[in-house]
Amino acid sequence: MPVALETRVAGAPIHTRRSKPILDGRKPAHDANDTRFDRRLADVLAHASRIFCDKGYEGASMRDLSRATGMSLAGLYHYCESKEELLYLIQKHTFTTIIETLRRRLESSTDPEERLRIFIHNHLEYSLANKEAMKVLVHEDDTLKDRRGSEIAGIKREYYHICLDLLEDLRREKGLEFSGRLAVLSLFGMINWIYTWHNPRVDAGAGALAQQMGDIFLRGVRQTARAKSKNIKQKA
Numbered sequence: 001m002p003v004a005l006e007t008r009v010a011g012a013p014i015h016t017r018r019s020k021p022i023l024d025g026r027k028p029a030h031d032a033n034d035t036r037f038d039r040r041l042a043d044v045l046a047h048a049s050r051i052f053c054d055k056g057y058e059g060a061s062m063r064d065l066s067r068a069t070g071m072s073l074a075g076l077y078h079y080c081e082s083k084e085e086l087l088y089l090i091q092k093h094t095f096t097t098i099i100e101t102l103r104r105r106l107e108s109s110t111d112p113e114e115r116l117r118i119f120i121h122n123h124l125e126y127s128l129a130n131k132e133a134m135k136v137l138v139h140e141d142d143t144l145k146d147r148r149g150s151e152i153a154g155i156k157r158e159y160y161h162i163c164l165d166l167l168e169d170l171r172r173e174k175g176l177e178f179s180g181r182l183a184v185l186s187l188f189g190m191i192n193w194i195y196t197w198h199n200p201r202v203d204a205g206a207g208a209l210a211q212q213m214g215d216i217f218l219r220g221v222r223q224t225a226r227a228k229s230k231n232i233k234q235k236a
Contacts (some may be wrong), residue, residue: 007099040079044065044079049136050088052087060217062083071160088152093133094133094137096155098158105118112174113170113174115166117210120187121207128198129206134192138192174222178224
């Protein structure tokens with residue numbers, strides 16, 4: 001069984017297999033072999049995303065993944081212990097990258113509406129650049145169980161609450177009344193499925209789409225808030 005290593009996601013280390021232990025709170029010295037291992041593992045994850053996207057998780061086998069990567073089965077098992085671990089690493093890599101990039105971008109603004117638009121743009125930009133990984137995320141949403149499934153579920157809850165907090169900031173800033181939960185889930189309904197219909201030959205890129213979808217979503221939120229306020233006044 002391979003031992004632990006570190007692979008990097010958006011500049012931050014994620015523990016996978018083969019890394020040296022951290023002693024006294026200090027990271028181990030840079031190891032060129034680990035860097036090569038990390039690059040190869042990233043390549044394996046990219047191929048695994050494509051195979052899971054094409055065949056589905058249940059329909060894919062480690063032999064399919066071995067052929068796709070051009071590695072022997074023994075070589076593939078050097079990078080991961082199972083098909084389940086590959087799915088776990090794909091999901092963790094994807095969510096961690098999206099969240100870390102989002103947090104950096106949110107630092108550039110304090111305006112609630114602009115920050116919500118940053119959230120939408122960040123999600124769409126990643127989705128269009130990584131359609132296969134996003135399809136795997138959506139279609140294999142509840143495949144992982146036990147510890148790995150719980151960890152991914154925790155990261156997804158973090159992402160949900162980031163969006164909820166952004167909407168709550170907007171609600172307070174603009175004095176709006178709407179259901180934060182309904183607004184978050186409606187927004188995810190708009191942006192999560194873009195990989196199924198986006199055609200780069202006829203559809204706009206991430207920036208223009210984020211602007212248009214942000215306009216549609218925010219107009220709906222404001223209209224809902226006005227209608228709710230009007231109903232309250234009529235009943236008073």
